[in-house]
Amino acid sequence: MAQWEKLRQLDNLYLKQVDEMYDKDAFPMDVRHYLASWIEGQDWERAGREHDFAMVLFQSLLENLDIQHSRFVQEGESFLLQHNIRRFKQNFQQYQENPYTLANIILWFLRKEKSILQNAELAEQVRTS
Template sequence: MAQWEKLQQLDNLHLQRVDELYSHEEFPMDVRHYLAPWIESQDWHKAAQDQSAASILFQSLLENLDTQHSRFVQEGECFLKQRNIRRFKQSFQKYQEQPWILAGIVWWFLSKEQEILQAAELAEQVQMLQVQQSPVDSDSQRNLQGRITELKRKVQRRETTLEQLV
């Protein structure tokens, strides 16, 4: 299942984190939603480090936005959707001279989404462990708690590293 589809199936707590992630205009959620399969199939990390790859992805992103706009027009979708897609395309034009910056932004968002998915999976595992918990000796319980704590630290370190990259 695609990453975007998985995100949409999360519980309310984790969906709220997705909403917070997309609360600013750096990378609009609408663009992420409508172009999800294409976005997930690209190597944004490479493009963030390679100017020619970034330029190709940048042009392709603009073309995909044009295609989505045309689809909205043909399907008679509301004026607002058409207008928003045009507006998003115009706002991305500021990266024309430095498309690797936009690639880095998209890569950062995809990484943050992955962290949210991992946190949700970890929370689900913890919940399952609590439900399945039977009388276990305290050493095993402490060992398990230590592993959970270590996983949480790893997630926090990844978040810090990603924030420093952007």
């Protein structure tokens, strides 16, 4: 099961941690949610070190946001969702010159998510033993 799906199934205590982590605008939870499997399939660690690879992932992220926006339009999803995806794409433009910065931000979020999952799994093991 994908990391994002596992996170969404956690108890409220851990969901609150996820919610607090995504409370800032550094990396919107909406983007994480709608592009979850694509995000988890990328090598963000490498992108955080290699400018050219980071640029490829950056461009791909923007393309994926465009695709998601088009889906919202075709499916008649709310104007708010459409607006937010466009706004997130515009906000990500600030990383055009330094795409590895965005890669490192995404990597940080993925690692924090993994830590929350590990803590939840450990607590579950302790509870059942």
